[in-house]
Amino acid sequence: MNWLTRLRNWHAYRHQRLADVDLVVLDLELTGLDPKRDEIVSAAWVEIRQGRIILGTARHVVNKEVRQLGQSPVIHGVDERALALGCSLRTLLQQLAEVLEQSMLVCHNAILDWGFLKRAFVQHEIVMRPERILDTMQIERQRLLRQGQTLAADCLTLSACRQRYDLPSACEHHALSDALSTAELLLAQNSQLGGTQGALLRQLT
């Protein structure tokens, strides 16, 4: 990419709004919090196009190669039986890479999810780098800090954030429900920050 293209991209980006881009909102179920030691149990995502969540694009893919579930089923409910119905981690990653092409990735606490994904993509030698990553948790954090609020320990969890926008309560710790919850939260944040046209992307990153 030469510098001129980059400049053009940068300029386009300056004026891009959320409604102009395609987004993939993702949530992972994990066996733990450490990318080096723990594994991806499943990935769920749903797409947002032109500011609409398209439920027909919702996917939930389970990784049948998980070696050590440990105590994690208590949280996400995916047990050995559900694992058996899944596919290989490579297939999972390939499907995900396909939808992420030309799209931006959205997560609630992206550091965690992207940390696991980046490592997995590298291990399976899949070249994948999403155009940009949005993090609803960071958006909320910035917004609260701008308002001069001090942040309590659990004020940035997905359900706490949703409550602030009066979004209905949802069942938690199920990858697909969480992905949809995150998508809804993003739309609410977009409306709050952006007014009539929706927020500029650079306001959200």
Add this chain to the structure above:
Amino acid sequence: MTAQVQDVLTFMQQQAPFGQLAYSATDYFVEHLEIIYVSAQNQTQWFKSEQPHLYLVRSGHFDLRSERGELITRLAEGDYFGYPSLLTGEPISNQLEVVQAGLVYVLPQSAFDFLRHEYKPFEQYFVRAHAKRLLSSHYKESASGWSEHRVSELMSRAAVTLTPLASIQEAAKVMKKHRVSSIMVTENDQLAGVVTDRDLRNRVLAEGLDPARAIREIMTVRPKYIYENNRIFSALHLMLKHNIHHLPVLNEDRTPMGMITSTDLLRQQKSDPVQLIGRIYKARSYGEVQQLAKEIPDLLSDFANKIEDISLIGQLLSGLSDALTGRLIDLYQQQHGTAPTPFAWICFGSQAREEQTLHSDQDNGLLLPEGVTDEQRGYFAQLGGFVCQQLDECGIRTCPGNIMASNPQCRGTLSEWCDRFTTWTHAPTPHAMLNCKIYFDLRFIAGSDVLFGQFLHHLSEIPKNELFYAAMAADINVNTVPIGLFQQFKLQQDKHKHKYLDLKKRGVVIINDIVRLYALQAGISKPNTLQRLRALKNHQVLSSEDIANLQDCWRFLTQLRLRTQIDREGLPENCINPEQLSSLERHQLKEAFQLVKQAQQACAFKFARGSL
């Protein structure tokens, strides 16, 4: 393969018409769904005429307004909109106004058409909803039940008046000329009397009176009247109660405006329980009275569906109880001889406040003149016992606290009653407070209103010291509204593990108590809570905003409470499960409780110096 989000599926399963449809219908619906977030700022981009969609509110509140800006309905969780243009193909004409931003589910036309084609109940549901919406917006324009109209709307003729010195013959000529059956007699523009056809017959012709004499001699002096702003319902009630056929109408300055007659009303009337009051006043035997009382519950639920201001129901029921009591007293006197002395039958509590429900019990008493003999007391003991027992058979339960005219304690002379009230106000024990809350709401039912007037006068003279008001305020604050620190409902639980909120005890009653306290302090003798509030506007104790808030809360809670009585599901009386309210109603309910709480605190501060 698409994965289905369990939350969305669960939510859709609970929505009409999907509960009745095969699971595949819900599945298809969710598969084709899109979700948008609609706020006041971004709403213009979503609703475009060229692409009709079916919309379903998932969260937030939206007002649907017609082209002319009239509110059609308020949409909350679970409400659909947009289907009229999907069904008719006509462009969208209504506008949406965002009250509170929220999520909206969107279904494209193609998916709607598929479901409509595949599932008959789905189509029926929306066709019906469409018809209903058309009906309801039409219905609102054509104004509701006739009995809610104002007297002034019914009164067409201008007032026909004469001075008291006009001759009887002149009166007859004027009546002929204007083709009316009655005239008003006025002095300095104030109503002095009424002369009717019947007076000309009974008091002139039959008596052989000289028609040249002044009408002053034959007119009915100090006739009953009504203000032009009153409801027709009240006019009818008054006419039936006193068995009169002509009712003068006055404006606020008490200037006569015209006359309404029973024929005017009957012309308006279709089938209404108000008629029942009239039939009760005419019943000829106890059996007949009881028979008529049996019709009350049916007529009531019928009536409840017809009127918008449901607080009228309390008035109506109290009106019916008044009629039953009054008629029973008359019948007793016909059979056992007229009462030996003047007396007044009074009622207390909910009947007095005119907020009776189908489950209210009797609270009544007898007021006797000074110097009543033991023999005369015997007569009233019989009367009291009889009427209370008959009322019980008519479906108005006996009072568990024994506040009934059958109880010797509740049959007293003026001074005996005053003594009881004085004891309570001077030694404000919890028990005395309880009595005050019941007995200070009192209303005259039958007998001598002169005696009752004297009683009211004496009551207002009873000195009430600050200690008494402080005790009342403290008592009010014992009862708390069911709202927690973080705006959560605090639910009670019964032995069947139903969770519920008590709307009466922890809402309506608190408002009644607060208003009673202010009314007592201001010396207002009206028993009805809304009337008291209206009267309080002329005193400097409550701001007009506080008064308006209390009125609104009272109406909202009463409405909710009466509605649960008509269709309740296994919960204790007057209780609701907030889960079953729409999210809008839940929101309003929380707000109402919050206002009640504020009023409670203000009351404690004012009367108990915040010493609670």
